[in-house]
Amino acid sequence: MSSDEAADNAEDPGHCKALAWEREHEALVHAQMAQAMVVTPPCAVCGTPVRTRRARSPGRLPAEWEQWPRTVQDSIQRQRQPGQWHLLFKGVASCNGYGDPIDASRAGRIAQAFRPPLHFGQVHTAGFYDDAGFCQDCDAPYCYHHWQVSGSGYGYCPRGHGKSLDPHW
Ligand SMILES: [Zn+2]
Ligand SMILES: [Zn+2]
Numbered sequence: 001m002s003s004d005e006a007a008d009n010a011e012d013p014g015h016c017k018a019l020a021w022e023r024e025h026e027a028l029v030h031a032q033m034a035q036a037m038v039v040t041p042p043c044a045v046c047g048t049p050v051r052t053r054r055a056r057s058p059g060r061l062p063a064e065w066e067q068w069p070r071t072v073q074d075s076i077q078r079q080r081q082p083g084q085w086h087l088l089f090k091g092v093a094s095c096n097g098y099g100d101p102i103d104a105s106r107a108g109r110i111a112q113a114f115r116p117p118l119h120f121g122q123v124h125t126a127g128f129y130d131d132a133g134f135c136q137d138c139d140a141p142y143c144y145h146h147w148q149v150s151g152s153g154y155g156y157c158p159r160g161h162g163k164s165l166d167p168h169w
Helices: 003-037 070-079 104-113 120-124
Strands: 053-056 085-089 100-102 154-156 162-164
Touching: 085 104, 100 104, 104 120
Parallel strands: none
Antiparallel strands: 053 085, 085 100, 154 162
């Protein structure tokens, strides 16, 4: 054993302990937030949950993980950083596929935005292009069906308010 290795080993126990504590602490904070982050606003007309958006806390893998291609898994693992959240976003008309890495402050902002009771002004602060299916004028969420989304991603709520539900248009 070289003297360098010996030095590393000597530092290890304390380092690991601190890291473990940090992880535990982080998990506690995020466990509370994670609950608030599973959001399925029910459609104001039919009660169908308007697609889900979820943010995964650091260190946890999405439920769909096993079904994802290996290349996707690899690239997500590579992007992973300590304390980083992973946002899986399924909007009314589209989604962000395998998710995007987001930082804790964005995760916190989303958690705040989706704290019940939901209303447009609050949901809007999350910064989702479709505002979770909320119609600004009705201050109510609608499902894909009731938005009557056209091929171009533009939809009309049951009361005739127009809104773009697809970020690509
Ligand atoms: Zn509906
Ligand atoms: Zn409306």
